Amino acid sequence: xxxxxxxxxxxxxxxxxxxxxxxxMALDDVSLSVANGEFVFLVGPSGAGKSTLMRxxxxxxxxxxxxxxxxxxxxxxxxxxxxPHLRRKxxxxxxxxxxxxxxxxxxxxxxxxxxxxxxxFDVKRQVAHLLNQVGLYHKRNESPASLSGGEQQRVAIxxxxxxxxxxxxxxxxxGNLDPEVTEEILRLLFRINSAGTAVLMATHNxxxxxxxxxxxxxxxxGTLHEDERTGLVGNLSDRLxxxxxxxxxxxxxxxxxSRARKVAAATTIASPAAVPGTAVATPDAPxxxxxxxxxxxxx
Amino acid sequence: xxxxGIFLVQEAFRxxxxxxxxxxxxxxxxxxxxxxxxxxxxxxxxLLRLVDNAQRDTKMxxxxxxxxxxxxxxxxxREILSMDEVEGTIFVSKVSxxxxxxxxxxxxxxxxxxxxxxxxPNAFWVTPRDERKNSKDLAYLAGNxxxxxxxxxxxxxxxxxxxxxxxxxxxxxxxxxVGLIVILSAIFIISNAVRLTVIGRRKSIEILRLVGATxxxxxxxxxxxxxxxxxxxxxVSLILLMGVTILVRQFVPDLGFFSAEKTFLFTxxxxxxxxxxxxxxxxxxxxxxx
Numbered sequence: 001x002x003x004x005x006x007x008x009x010x011x012x013x014x015x016x017x018x019x020x021x022x023x024x025m026a027l028d029d030v031s032l033s034v035a036n037g038e039f040v041f042l043v044g045p046s047g048a049g050k051s052t053l054m055r056x057x058x059x060x061x062x063x064x065x066x067x068x069x070x071x072x073x074x075x076x077x078x079x080x081x082x083x084p085h086l087r088r089k090x091x092x093x094x095x096x097x098x099x100x101x102x103x104x105x106x107x108x109x110x111x112x113x114x115x116x117x118x119x120x121f122d123v124k125r126q127v128a129h130l131l132n133q134v135g136l137y138h139k140r141n142e143s144p145a146s147l148s149g150g151e152q153q154r155v156a157i158x159x160x161x162x163x164x165x166x167x168x169x170x171x172x173x174x175g176n177l178d179p180e181v182t183e184e185i186l187r188l189l190f191r192i193n194s195a196g197t198a199v200l201m202a203t204h205n206x207x208x209x210x211x212x213x214x215x216x217x218x219x220x221x222g223t224l225h226e227d228e229r230t231g232l233v234g235n236l237s238d239r240l241x242x243x244x245x246x247x248x249x250x251x252x253x254x255x256x257x258s259r260a261r262k263v264a265a266a267t268t269i270a271s272p273a274a275v276p277g278t279a280v281a282t283p284d285a286p287x288x289x290x291x292x293x294x295x296x297x298x299x
Numbered sequence: 300x301x302x303x304g305i306f307l308v309q310e311a312f313r314x315x316x317x318x319x320x321x322x323x324x325x326x327x328x329x330x331x332x333x334x335x336x337x338x339x340x341x342x343x344x345x346l347l348r349l350v351d352n353a354q355r356d357t358k359m360x361x362x363x364x365x366x367x368x369x370x371x372x373x374x375x376x377r378e379i380l381s382m383d384e385v386e387g388t389i390f391v392s393k394v395s396x397x398x399x400x401x402x403x404x405x406x407x408x409x410x411x412x413x414x415x416x417x418x419x420p421n422a423f424w425v426t427p428r429d430e431r432k433n434s435k436d437l438a439y440l441a442g443n444x445x446x447x448x449x450x451x452x453x454x455x456x457x458x459x460x461x462x463x464x465x466x467x468x469x470x471x472x473x474x475x476x477v478g479l480i481v482i483l484s485a486i487f488i489i490s491n492a493v494r495l496t497v498i499g500r501r502k503s504i505e506i507l508r509l510v511g512a513t514x515x516x517x518x519x520x521x522x523x524x525x526x527x528x529x530x531x532x533x534x535v536s537l538i539l540l541m542g543v544t545i546l547v548r549q550f551v552p553d554l555g556f557f558s559a560e561k562t563f564l565f566t567x568x569x570x571x572x573x574x575x576x577x578x579x580x581x582x583x584x585x586x587x588x589x
Contacts, residue, residue, distance in 0.1 A: 058509070087511030098506050102317050115512040117303045159510065 009035045011166050011198045012057055017066035019052050019222075026052040028222045029066070034200055036166070039193045041209045042202040044219035050202035053219065054171045057200070058090050059083060071166060088116065091160030091168045091197075095175035097152040099144040105131070105155050106140040112162045130158040134188060150181035154188065161192055168192060170201040174208075182208070307516070311523035314500070321499055322528065325492040329532035330539065332488040333569060337540045339481045340565070343474050345555055350467050354432040359425040359441065359455040367449035372421065378447055379423060384431040384440040389424045393417050420451060434460045489532075490576035493525055497580045504584055514585050521577040529573020533566040 012034040019027040027049045034040050042050050055061040056068050059075060068075040073086045099108050106127055113123045131137040134154040136147075144152055153173055160168055170189060174182040193199045203209060209216060218226040315322050363375065372390065379388050391399075396419040401408045427440060437460065441453040497504075507517050541556065548554050557565065 060509075081513075084508075084511045084513045084516075087509060092509055098502075098509065100503055100506055102314070102503065111507070111512075112510050114306055115507070115510060115516050117300070119302065163511075 011036050011071060012200065013067075013069035014053070014057070015067045015069070017053070017056060017068060018064050019049075019056065019061065020064045025222050027056075027063075030219070030222070030224045032217060032224065032227075034167075034198050037193070037196050037198055039190070039199045039214045040201070041212075041214055041216045042200060042219060043204070043206045043209065043216055044202075044225070045204055048204075048219040049222040050204075050219055051171055052222075054092075054169050054200070054202055057167075058092050058169060059086055084115075088112075088163055089165050089167065091157075091163070091165040093153070093156050093160050093168065093170040093173045095172040097144070097149075097156045099152055099155060099159075101144060104141050104143055105136060105147070108144060108155055109158045109162055112159050116163065126162060127158075130162050134158045148181075149177050150184060153177065153181075153185055157185070157188055157192070161197065164197075166198060168197050168199045170199065172202055172204070174203065174205075186212075303516070307519040308523060310520040311527070314520060315524055315527065318496070318499070321496050322524075325496055326528050326532050326535065328492045329489050329528060329569075329573070330535035332485045333532050333536035334539050334543075336481050336485040337536050337565065338543065339478060341540060341544070341557065343478065344557065344561070346470065346474065348555060353463065355429070357427065357432045357437070357455065357460065359427060359437065359444070359453060361423040361425055361444055361450055362420045362452040362454070363422060364449050364451045365420060367421065371449050375447060375449055376423065379425060379444060382440065382443060384427050384436060386426045386428045388426070391422045391424060393419045393421050396420075396422060434464050486572060486576070489529070489572055490579060493528070493573065493576040494580040496524070497521065497577070497584065501584060504581075508585075517585065518578060518581050521581055522574045525573040525575075525577030526570045527573070529569040529571070529576075530566060532573070533569035536569075537562060537565070 010033040012032070014030060014032040017027055017030045018025065030049070030053065032053075042053065044050050052061065056063055056075070057070060059068065059070070059073070059078060063075060070086060071089055073082060073089075078086070100111065103111070109127045109130060110123050113126065118126075128137060128140075131140055134157060136151060136154055136158070139147065139151065144155060147155065157168075157170075157173070168189070173189070174185050177185060189199055189201060201209075206216070206218075216226075216228040217224065218228070361379065363372065367375070376388060376390060379385055394417065397411070397417050400419065401411055404410065425440075425444070427437060431437065431440065434457065437455050438457070441455060441457075444450055444453050504517055537557075544554060544556050
């Protein structure tokens with residue numbers, strides 16, 4: 001096993017990953033790859049191993065066997081001194097927000113930049129920009145404890161992305177929030193994703209995420225149960241473009257089809273016995289069947 | 300680098316301000332245990348000075364035979380001075396010795412008039428070097444001087460010195476033993492106090508690690524804070540000790556306080572214990588997970 005498994009576009013590679021706590025198998029031979037800019041839901045009931053998998057991706061836990069590759073960082077070759085640098089490439093958001101209680105909203109976001117030694121001018125500008133984006137600039141001087149759950153999670157998300165990480169991990173980010181706020185948080189995550197950040201979001205709520213048309217990976221009892229790929233990779237706006245393109249293509253196919261029918265009808269009138277041969281001989285026909293096969297595979 | 304350094308110092312003082320309660324309790328605990336240590340150190344300091352003073356007074360009296368003439372006295376003077384153990388010598392002639400004796404006798408000085416001749420011998424007062432003022436070296440020196448031509452007797456309070464040095468040795472070991480216990484318990488109490496402040500901020504430490512703070516970034520504010528607490532506790536304990544000293548002086552007027560140099564060293568040691576204690580307490584947390 002080596003990191004050659006990872007293709008050029010993947011930002012997270014998980015290879016035959018197992019984690020054992022005592023006698024309990026928390027994860028059992030899980031393999032998964034997340035492409036650059038992809039949005040993936042990690043779905044499974046409580047105890048399925050979602051959080052364990054997340055923790056191994058930001059390398060807070062070491063695998064019992066297998067390997068995790070995040071960008072240029074490989075879990076089996078990871079030095080302790082490299083860990084902070086990995087964490088700066090991977091933003092993490094938690095169900096319980098994990099905000100610093102003894103600092104105000106501004107400093108909670110700023111801390112991500114301060115640890116990198118950013119200039120205070122840059123810190124001010126960028127943190128203000130992000131707080132505006134999550135709609136909390138007016139609360140920048142307040143303590144996290146005085147904010148609602150949704151607001152606290154928005155602060156946590158701002159903190160996670162302030163350093164423009166390539167990956168955002170969100171572990172049940174909406175677990176403590178009511179449905180309206182949940183939607184707001186999801187929209188924020190989609191927006192972050194559309195700017196190019198790969199997002200891996202764990203949730204136990206399949207119902208909530210099934211209709212977004214994103215890739216959904218199902219974990220059950222520590223194993224990868226199903227990988228619902230829509231077959232399309234890219235961020236949401238790319239996805240919309242692709243759908244548009246697909247619709248136009250289907251439209252074209254329909255046109256071809258009706259034209260072929262007309263041709264076939266005309267031929268039948270001229271020579272009824274030659275119908276199948278004529279259909280095959282139609283120049284557009286192979287392209288048509290080819291296209292519909294492809295369309296089927298992509299469903 | 301400098302920017303980060305300034306930020307880390309600001310961080311340290313920000314947390315001290317934010318956690319005034321915990322900081323105060325921790326400084327009070329540290330001050331009291333340091334007071335215990337300071338009392339011990341001051342007692343030791345005074346004891347050593349007492350021993351030192353007693354030893355500094357040590358002199359050796361070398362009495363000469365009456366037959367030794369002026370040139371013999373000069374030769375002896377040279378020979379004694381050339382010995383390694385000897386710091387200096389003063390010649391006390393039999394005439395001036397009698398004068399001194401007369402002064403000591405005060406009202407009874409008339410008694411001396413009854414004497415036909417001066418019974419006191421010529422003598423040297425030999426001052427040994429400080430590091431040789433122990434019973435072993437003095438016995439050796441006395442032996443050597445006795446060998447010289449014209450020396451009648453050598454006296455240096457051998458019995459007293461032997462007893463004194465064995466008492467000093469015993470006290471020294473007891474002191475060392477007590478000192479070890481006091482120092483260890485002070486370090487134990489201080490590192491526990493510091494650990495409490497660290498445990499109180501475990502969640503913050505975890506969050507900082509998650510957002511990619513290096514260990515140095517996390518530990519530096521704590522080390523600065525520990526140093527600050529150690530220094531402050533040292534000052535508080537020294538002020539308390541000063542108070543105790545003033546009280547005790549009513550009974551023991553000669554009781555001395557630390558010299559400026561020792562005060563500074565004590566404070567410096569406390570600053571170091573505080574910062575090292577912080578660092579040690581943190582290391583355990585930073586090892587968690589990875």
